[in-house]
Amino acid sequence: MKKIIGFFIVVAIVVFVAYQALMYYDNNFRYGRMRETPGVRPHEEPLLVQESGIVPIHGGDALYRVTPAAELVSPLDRQAVATIKRGSDLYHIYCAQCHGLHFDGNGTVGQSFEPLPTNLRSAEVQSKPEGELFKSISYGIPGGRQPALDTTIPAQDRWYIIAFVQSLGQ
Numbered sequence: 001m002k003k004i005i006g007f008f009i010v011v012a013i014v015v016f017v018a019y020q021a022l023m024y025y026d027n028n029f030r031y032g033r034m035r036e037t038p039g040v041r042p043h044e045e046p047l048l049v050q051e052s053g054i055v056p057i058h059g060g061d062a063l064y065r066v067t068p069a070a071e072l073v074s075p076l077d078r079q080a081v082a083t084i085k086r087g088s089d090l091y092h093i094y095c096a097q098c099h100g101l102h103f104d105g106n107g108t109v110g111q112s113f114e115p116l117p118t119n120l121r122s123a124e125v126q127s128k129p130e131g132e133l134f135k136s137i138s139y140g141i142p143g144g145r146q147p148a149l150d151t152t153i154p155a156q157d158r159w160y161i162i163a164f165v166q167s168l169g170q
Helices: 002-027 060-066 081-094 130-139 155-167
Strands: none
Touching: 060 130, 060 155, 081 155, 130 155
């Protein structure tokens, strides 16, 4: 019986010492404690009312997606030197990795594809209307390797790239 009581006394002492050590550590911890941080109560103040017209509900990429390719027309002057220069710069940022510096599909990444990416100087590409090129760049080519870039390249920049690509055939 004395052994059992002695055992419980030793266990109680160990638990008490461990608790005191943890409390000492917790009280002297140099970083903030969870119990000391302010609570986040998101609905203590009234919710803000959004002004009308802040979020666009007309136009944008959703409009391009539902518009038939034949009806899509570039808002840019496709023949302007500045437009073609900007398109060239954007092509080298977004497209050259696959289509290559010579526009033939032999880009660094494109070389690993079978078949190779499209030659952008080919009659097939150069004969496509700009709306169809816009849809191909934006939403990909079904069954092809062209990825959808509508979330990567802003719509205006896609039109610049198309102006540049169409200038390659001249």
